[in-house]
Amino acid sequence: MILLLELFWSFVKIGFTSFGGLSMIPLITSEMLSHGWMNAAEVSDIVAIAEMTPGPLGLNCATFAGMRAAGLLGAFAANMGALSPTFTLCTLAAIFFEHFKNSKTLIKIMTGVRPACVGMVGGVLVQLALANYFDITQKINIPAAILGVVDLILLLKFKLSIPKTLLFSAISGIILFGVLGL
Amino acid sequence: MLMKLKILMSKLKILIELFITFSKIGAVTFGGGYAMLMILLREIVQNKHWATEQELTDYYAIAQCTPGVIAVNVATFVGRKTAGNLGGIIATLAVVFPSVVIISLLAGVIKAYASLEWVKNAFAGVRVCVCVLIFNAVIKLFNKAxxxxxxxxxxxxxxxxxxxxxxxxxxxxxxxxxxxxxxxxxxx
The missing domain is CATH 1.10.12 (Lyase 2-enoyl-coa Hydratase; Chain  A, domain 2)
Known part of the structure; x- marks a missing residue:
């Protein structure tokens, strides 16, 4: 019981001091190591597993760390801790936003914030594209580029569903990068 | 009495729909919250009409400013808007649900798979697709913002x-x- 509370509290701290995704990793690492719940090698597995399983990265880390430390209940406690900012601060922000939705000032603010938000996602896109469409020597990875174009056509022209497009890409990845060795 | 029951049933129906939709979203979100944006656009804006593109961008911006996991914060906003407080909680738990189940079941074996060559290649393919999904989301939101x-x-x-x-x-x-x-x- 005390272990579960400790796990919960650790992830409350992690949740409130991070903004999701990879920004959680260093915090999780230090909490796991200082409590002795995982060793350094196990901690380094967290990212690999979080990336291979669907769902938000930060919560996958919480689930995996909680599982390792205290089984299924541990995973639950860690997730509840990681979700605590969502259930408190974000809900408050949502209530605030709903309340002032029609205020002229908020409309002006959001008119400025929306393009900034799209710009930030655009920035992430550029970083990810550089990592996935170019190899170490900065040369474009042609099979990856072709797969990207095919994905785009499947999504937009043929209106293929997102899960199916992801599955198609995974199989294409095995064929292109593995079987054909491109 | 019958009216009350009808209202209760329709509320329950919305909550179940929220849970199913956000579980689906949670299950196909690879590569973090950014890929989720495109999935949200398709499911929430186009299919379910629970929010507009502008609203989704607003939620995303606020979710980035509040601590915690961005994707889950967005789920809270959409859930609250669709079905009040309970909707927010249901949508939030639903996003998390599939990954908790998958990790709980696979945590032991997944590490062995992570180093296999074909698994790495499959995820290289998935990452290429994630970029395309984000690109789509940026274009869609660009036109509105x-x-x-x-x-x-x-x-x-x-x-x-x-x-x-x-x-x-x-x-x-x-x-x-x-x-x-x-x-x-x-x-x-």
């Missing part, structure tokens, strides 16, 4: 900043909000 020269300038400045500087998203959002107020004053 960049409405004049001023918003285009904000977009370009933040894009350049996000690519070159290591600044927290919170700073960008606050600065852009201030810019929104100042620029609208100049207009009038």
């Amino acid at each position: 960049i409405i004049d020269k001023k918003t285009l300038i904000i977009y370009l400045l933040v894009l350049a900043g996000a690519m070159t500087l290591n600044i927290s998203p919170v700073v960008f959002v606050i600065l852009a909000g201030i810019a929104g107020i100042i620029l609208s004053v100049k207009k009038s």
Whole structure:
């Protein structure tokens, strides 16, 4: 019981001091190591597993760390801790936003914030594209580029569903990068 | 009595729909919250009409400014808007549900798979697709958010900043909000 509370509290701290995704990793690492719940090698597995399983990265880390430390209940406690900012601060922000939705000032603010938000996602896109469409020597990875174009056509022209497009890409990845060795 | 029962049933139906939709979203979100944006656009805006593109962008911006996992914060917003407090909680738990089940079942064996060559290749393929999904989301949201020269300038400045500087998203959002107020004053 005390272990579960400790796990919960650790992830409350992690949740409130991070903004999701990879920004959680260093915090999780230090909490796991200082409590002795995982060793350094196990901690380094967290990212690999979080990336291979669907769902938000930060919560996958919480689930995996909680599982390792205290089984299924541990995973639950860690997730509840990681979700605590969502259930408190974000809900408050949502209530605030709903309340002032029609205020002229908020409309002006959001008119400025929306393009900034799209710009930030655009920035992430550029970083990810550089990592996935170019190899170490900065040369474009042609099979990856072709797969990207095919994905785009499947999504937009043929209106293929997102899960199916992801599955198609995974199989294409095995064929292109593995079987054909491109 | 019958009316009350009908209302209760329709509420329950919305909550179940919320749970199913957000579980689906949670199950196909690979590569973090950014890929989720495109999935949200398809499911929430196009299929279910629970929010507009603008609203989704607003939620995303606020979710980036509040601590915690961004994707889950967005789920809370959409759930609350669709079915109140309970809707927020249900949508949030639903996003998390599939990954908790999958990790709980596979945590032991997944490590052995992570080093296999074909698994690595499959995920290289998935990452290529994730980029395409984000690209789609950016284009869709661009058309709704960049409405004049001023918003285009904000977009370009933040894009350049996000690519070159290591600044927290919170700073960008606050600065852009201030810019929104100042620029609208100049207009009038």
